Amino acid sequence: MTLAAATNEHLANLSNTLIYSSMAVYTLAFFAYIAEWLFGSRSKVARTAAALTGDSAKKKAAAPAVTVQQAGGTAVLERPRVVVRASAGSRDVPDGPGAHGGDEQGDLYGRIAISLTVLAFAVEFAGVLTRALSVQRAPWGNMYEFNITFSTVAVGVYLVLLALRKNIRWLGLFLTTTVLLDLGLAVTVLYTASDQLVPALHSYWLYIHVSTAILCGAVFYVGAVATILYLFKDSYENKLAGGGRPGTFATSVMERLPASASLDKFAYRINAAVFPLWTFTIIAGAIWAGDAWGRYWGWDPKETWSFITWVAYAGYLHARATAGWKGRKAAYLAMIAFGCWLFNYYGVNIFVSGKHSYAGV
Numbered sequence: 001m002t003l004a005a006a007t008n009e010h011l012a013n014l015s016n017t018l019i020y021s022s023m024a025v026y027t028l029a030f031f032a033y034i035a036e037w038l039f040g041s042r043s044k045v046a047r048t049a050a051a052l053t054g055d056s057a058k059k060k061a062a063a064p065a066v067t068v069q070q071a072g073g074t075a076v077l078e079r080p081r082v083v084v085r086a087s088a089g090s091r092d093v094p095d096g097p098g099a100h101g102g103d104e105q106g107d108l109y110g111r112i113a114i115s116l117t118v119l120a121f122a123v124e125f126a127g128v129l130t131r132a133l134s135v136q137r138a139p140w141g142n143m144y145e146f147n148i149t150f151s152t153v154a155v156g157v158y159l160v161l162l163a164l165r166k167n168i169r170w171l172g173l174f175l176t177t178t179v180l181l182d183l184g185l186a187v188t189v190l191y192t193a194s195d196q197l198v199p200a201l202h203s204y205w206l207y208i209h210v211s212t213a214i215l216c217g218a219v220f221y222v223g224a225v226a227t228i229l230y231l232f233k234d235s236y237e238n239k240l241a242g243g244g245r246p247g248t249f250a251t252s253v254m255e256r257l258p259a260s261a262s263l264d265k266f267a268y269r270i271n272a273a274v275f276p277l278w279t280f281t282i283i284a285g286a287i288w289a290g291d292a293w294g295r296y297w298g299w300d301p302k303e304t305w306s307f308i309t310w311v312a313y314a315g316y317l318h319a320r321a322t323a324g325w326k327g328r329k330a331a332y333l334a335m336i337a338f339g340c341w342l343f344n345y346y347g348v349n350i351f352v353s354g355k356h357s358y359a360g361v
Helices: 009-039 047-053 056-062 104-135 143-164 171-188 205-241 248-254 260-293 301-320 328-351 355-359
Strands: 067-071 074-078 083-085 092-094
Touching: 009 104, 009 171, 104 143, 104 171, 143 171, 143 205, 143 328, 171 205, 205 248, 205 260, 205 328, 260 301, 260 328, 301 328
Parallel strands: none
Antiparallel strands: 067 074, 083 092
């Protein structure tokens, strides 16, 4: 039997259809998240400005009361706002009300967006699964398969975090935007027809090593989004603290996000949690290399950049544990580390030849 005959073309075509269908649903989710940001109330922002200018709102934040409002005859409890210590240690800044702006209409659009995200995740997961079934192997043997699996896992990480802590819906718009870009790149530039792999990749280590690499990348991505937002929010807070007046659009967006300290802490915890798994990923790859090539480490470009990424994230975590390297300095290190991860995947696979090149794009 030839390799081509071993591919179930019906399942392969079904997988392609499901991936395109998931992109359509992700697009609907994207517009729902946009609606959440646009139509959510703007009357409940300016919390950061109030805290930094030292008016009475700051005193109220120290002992918030739960109020009851009447909404169509139904009593609605308004959550007290959370006050956190900023990373600079010199100001108390409350978390924003979220993308919905704290009102019922915005929250409705947000719930619709989450429902569509769950549906898109299910459809994309089905596309990845049928891709695997079409060739009876793990669905991450080339860059196209890695991309569709990566975006599926990234959305899965978001949904799990959303279930664990309810105040990260602000990630949704940024997530769906980059997932659509990722899938667009996958189905155009990186698309590879469903086929069998070279003998060296037929190993149980393909399931262990590559799956952990995908999971680590997805979590690192979530941490990177939080870090980017932290940098913007920290600049916004610094501008307010210095007496500046940000524009209306910047105020509307920044005031709905968590405080910079909350974003900073979230990004750190995410990166710290997955770092041991990235360490295991490199070790697993070395063991697989020993089985496949007769040596555990040979400074292949993929191996080298995996180690560089490990060093960069180790440096970031060490910097966070050092008093002088908190806040923006540590955040810059985190972005450099994630940039190393991105280059390890896209740059090395596309522009550099090595032993890992046999899977093709």
